[in-house]
Every structure is written in structure tokens, then in C-alpha cells.
Amino acid sequence: MKTLAERIKVARQHAQLTQKALAHQVGVEQPVISQLETGKNLQSAHLPKIAHVCGVSAIWLSDAIGPMLPGGSLPAANANVTNTAQPDMTFRYPVISWVAAGAWAEAVEPFPPGFSDRYEMSEYDAKGPAFWLEVKGDSMTSPVGQSIAEGTLILVDTEADAQHGKLVIAKLADSNEATFKKLVEDGGRRFLKPLNPAYPTQMCAGDCRIIGVVVRALMKL
Template structure:
């Protein structure tokens, strides 16, 4: 497989358009098109391109090395033992102190060591029909899961320092965060937003 095919394959896997990837890398869309067409075999911004495609630059260039995935999350809980996982708040996820930091809750045995619980804020995921996850429900977030179309995901809005819980929708190469509550509008995922992980379980908080 050539570098052109590897770049295009990785870009499509991440559901990015040529324009989106080019902007993140810092090149023009025409330059990226030349790479994917095979006209450019040794990109000047190889390291930046590999970083945005979440792969090893040597693998991207030559195909000889195994793909190296970026870590899906920075929230590696070193104290997770057995099937207890931490309840993290919006403050905790942005590195601020919070009184809930020491709260541990039981999780399925299938949960990874990086999984954590989060309490739903607001009613944007509450629906009168179909799937509904009301405010104050607890959701188990799995940072190591690869988000795909239709998944319920937790995302960071870095500029406003907010955490949002929405359904990931992919349409025509674009990605959106869609509320289950029809009173709210979908928001297109942009470079200011970062998906933290995928919700694997939801339950009512009884305490």
C-alpha cells in the first residue's frame, strides 16, 4: 500500500474531509489532494500529518512499521482496582479540584482501567420517546472505545471549558453532536471539541 492510500484510508477512518485534515495539518487542500493522488511521495509536514491521522510517521511514509494509535484518553486512573471506577465531574476532567474526586462506583468487569463514571448534566439527552438518558443519570465512559456513528459520547469544549454528552452522528464526511431532546439542535464537531470517550452503560443515581 502506498502513502497516498494510507493517508486516504486513515482520513476516511477518522471521518475527516480533505479540507478538515488540511486545516489541522497546516497545508492547503490542494497539497493534501496531491498526497492522496500519489503526486507527493514525501510530504514536508509528515510529522503533523501523522499526528492528525493518529499513526506513526514512519508507518505512514513507508508502511514498514506497525500502526501506533494515540491514547484515546488522558484520564488513566491508576487506582482502579477490581471493578470499581471513579466518578469524575466536569471540574475533574478539566484538571480542577472537586469534592467528588474520591468517589468510586462499581462498574462491569468488562470496563477498562481507564473507564470512569460521569453524572449527566441538563436535559438535552432526555426524550419523551425512544432512548432517553435524563439529568443526574450516571453514565460509564470508556475512553479506549473508538467512537462511531450513533454512539453516545462525552466531549470536551475546550474554549468554554464545558463537558457535553451527546449522540455522535456522521453525515457526508461531517461529524455532529446530536441531542436526544428535540428541543435542542445538533452541533457540528470542530477542532475546539475533543471526544473523551463512548458511553457504555447508563443507570439512575439513587444516592
């Protein structure tokens, strides 16, 4: 049977999180996670939050009872985190609000405590911190060609290369929220173009900041 320290490490690896990333989401300092994984710290108060963030069973994590995954059949004694199961759904990213996305450019800490209560999976391995947003409105709904409908979940990689033609999340100086548009470069200037021709194109200049590039879209049926 795995020790508590070993189960914590297994849970973190299952969620594809570094010790620092897990610490941010749990609301503790990175050394706390390190101490938990080496058995130097056995504070049970952190275990429910760790289980929630990592997507594992809380009773498995705390007491090694039942399967590692909620509703799963994998016994703790045979837990394997080599990612042989579900290889196409490996990485967990938080779903956040458009206001939180807009504040991303000014955020000192990208994953503060309580950052998100909801996570979605993707096979995409982000280059940097990443998050999901739920599309609002129809400005990116086009009658022809590429179209992103309202309600679609889009995955944003904050360190992907923002190039001409990419769909991006940007923050305009006169708005508290982020905006979702297509990045267009013309004559050395940058513009944010909606896919819906009924909406105007905006210039991305001055305090306009590109927060990240949209790398995946998850349509609701």
C-alpha cells in the same frame, strides 16, 4: 494468616487495579506499591488510603483484624480474590465532575492524586481509563426512544471506539466542561446531537475532542 504485603496485594486485586493504577489513586509512585507488595517497604502511612481506594477494611489491611470487606463476613484468613463472589460487580471506576471530564483530553496524568473521593461499581471491563459522570440537565431526555434522564450515572470508556450513533462525551473548544451527546456522522463531518429535540445539534470540528464513549447508564430511582 496473610502478611501485610500479601493483604495489600489481595486488596489491589479485589479492586481490579494494576499497581500503576493503585499508585496513581493513592498518590505515590508505582515502585512504592511494588515494594509494599513484596515486603520491602512497610510504610503504614499509605495503608488508610490504599484501603479506601481498594474498598477494603482499613483495620483488616493494617492488622488483619476482622473481615476484609467493611460490613462483610469474609475472614481475612479465607480471603479469596478469584472473583467468584459478585461476578456482576467487578470493576471500580471514579465518579468525577464535568469540568474534570473536560480537562481529560489535556491531562498528562489521567488519575492524579485526589482525583476522586467517590467510586461506583460496574461489570463492564473498560478498554482504557474509565469514569462515571452524573448527567446534568435534560438535553439527553427524549419523549420517545432512547432517553437519559438528569441524575443518571453514565460510565465513560476513554478508549472505546467512537462510532456513528454512539453516545459520547466530548469537549468543545469554547467550553471548559465536557458535553454529553449522540455522535452523528454525515458527509464526512461529525455532529453532536442531543436526544432532546428542543436543543440544537452542534458540529464537532476543529478543536472538538471526543473524550470517550458512554458504555453504561445507572439510573437513580
